[in-house]
Amino acid sequence: MIRTATVHDVPEIHAMIRELAAYEKAATQARATEEQLREALFGAHPAASVLISEDDADGRIAGFALWFPRFSTWTGTRGMYLEDLFVRPHTRGAGHGKALLAALAAICRENGFERFEWVVLDWNEPAIGFYRSLGAEFLDDWTVCRLSGAPLADLAAHAPAVARRTP
Template sequence: MIRHATVGDVPEIRAMIRELAAYERAVEQARATEEQLREALFGPHPAAYALVAEDDDSGGTVGFALWFPRFATWTGVRGMHLEDLYVRPGARGAGHGKALLAALAAICEENGYERFEWWVLAWNEPTIAFYRSLGVELLEEWTVCRLTGGPLRRLAAQAPAVGDPAPAA
């Protein structure tokens, strides 16, 4: 079963984020706290949304998808960015990942989102093969850029003052 996450799911979502980070060989980077996730998903101005997959027999949480809206300047239409998709190893192959993606695609259709995009690690061949089986287009001509830590602070220190917009005439 796929359903929208609730506040009560936050501990399991955080645990799965850590499991995903361990699989991606970057567990030290998964620092989000339950409090941060609660605020991001269920605060007054949500930054993201989540779906959870439950095992039909046990009812236990076996996967999740965390996403947020984005905007495409070229098309002038919103889209969806999938930040994380994870299914626990013992539940893989049972259709939970495909069901989560299908539910997200349905959210895109319901909201008029024209694009549904996410990243996948280049070395993650099993996942890439799964995505290809769904008809996903891999945009190999694009490279992800990330600015963090010292380089982010140094660039921010060079920022000009940003004023308010001029009043309308």
């Protein structure tokens, strides 16, 4: 069963984020707290949404997908960015990942989103094979760029004043 997450799911979402980070060999980088997730997902201005997959056999949470809208200047339309997709190892192969992605694709269609995008680590062959089986297009000529920590702070220190205009 696929359902939208509730605030009561935050501890499980937090646990799965940590499980995903460990799988991706980046456990120390997963620093988000349950409180941060609660605010980001269910606060006054939610930053993202989560779908939960429950195991039909026991009703326990098998996986999750965390996503947020994005905008394409080229198409002039909104799209969806999938930040995290995780299915617990003991439930893999039962269709949870495909069901979560299908539910997200349906949300895209319902909202007129023309693009559904995510990234995958180049060494994660099982995920790459799974995404290929769904018809995902791999954009090999694009490279993800990221600023964080000291480089982000250094660049921000050179920012000019930004005028705020009211309509």
